[in-house]
Amino acid sequence: MRGYIRAPTQRLFFALWPSEEVRSGLVEVMASLHARRAKPVAAENLHITLLFLGSVTAQTRICAEKVGEGIAGHPFELRLDQIGFWPKSGIVWLGARELPESLAALVRDLHLGVAGCGIDFDARPFKLHVTLMRKALVVRRERPLAAVAWRVEDFALVESKTTSDGSHYQLLTSWRLGAASRGAQAGLRGSSSNP
Numbered sequence: 001m002r003g004y005i006r007a008p009t010q011r012l013f014f015a016l017w018p019s020e021e022v023r024s025g026l027v028e029v030m031a032s033l034h035a036r037r038a039k040p041v042a043a044e045n046l047h048i049t050l051l052f053l054g055s056v057t058a059q060t061r062i063c064a065e066k067v068g069e070g071i072a073g074h075p076f077e078l079r080l081d082q083i084g085f086w087p088k089s090g091i092v093w094l095g096a097r098e099l100p101e102s103l104a105a106l107v108r109d110l111h112l113g114v115a116g117c118g119i120d121f122d123a124r125p126f127k128l129h130v131t132l133m134r135k136a137l138v139v140r141r142e143r144p145l146a147a148v149a150w151r152v153e154d155f156a157l158v159e160s161k162t163t164s165d166g167s168h169y170q171l172l173t174s175w176r177l178g179a180a181s182r183g184a185q186a187g188l189r190g191s192s193s194n195p
């Protein structure tokens, strides 16, 4: 029998990673919701996926990092003011009524960039959301939504590792938005864990 050796891979995605202040706002929104049988996302795992790359080799990771490095972009204000529910997956999410043009451009540039890396990524249209809970049956708001204001000044490449105790996310590299302050900030915020 012939044996094949597979190159090791990492499961990666580009994301907006919240500051501690924004994270507290997201946690407050979670606390204002009541959902039956839901599995809440651990506070340290809350984020917005910009582009999910899936399992990629070291070579492809280098290519994706070059794409991140090459993005100029602009900082922008994000107002998370909309709660949604996807019944099929039971995902309860926080999103935005308005998609800032700089965010749309960032997602577009990432798509265009990684297309050149040979990644077979998910081409579904971007739906801005922070997943707050999974596997919920129904969700009810206990009090009016306190919108979360987020000044977005950087974006990151993140690794997702799944273990028996859930998903663990680790920031690999992050980049500042805005031509004046380009530069990677490798591993600035360490790692997080739990589902």
Ligand code: 2AM
Residues within 6 Å of the ligand: 013, 048, 049, 052, 122, 130, 131, 160
């Ligand atoms: P979700 O929060 O909507 O589940 C890490 O797994 C991140 O990548 C999560 O934010 C998750 O989005 C997203 N993700 C996981 N698998 C994905 C897939 N196949 N396509 C698109 N996004 C995915």
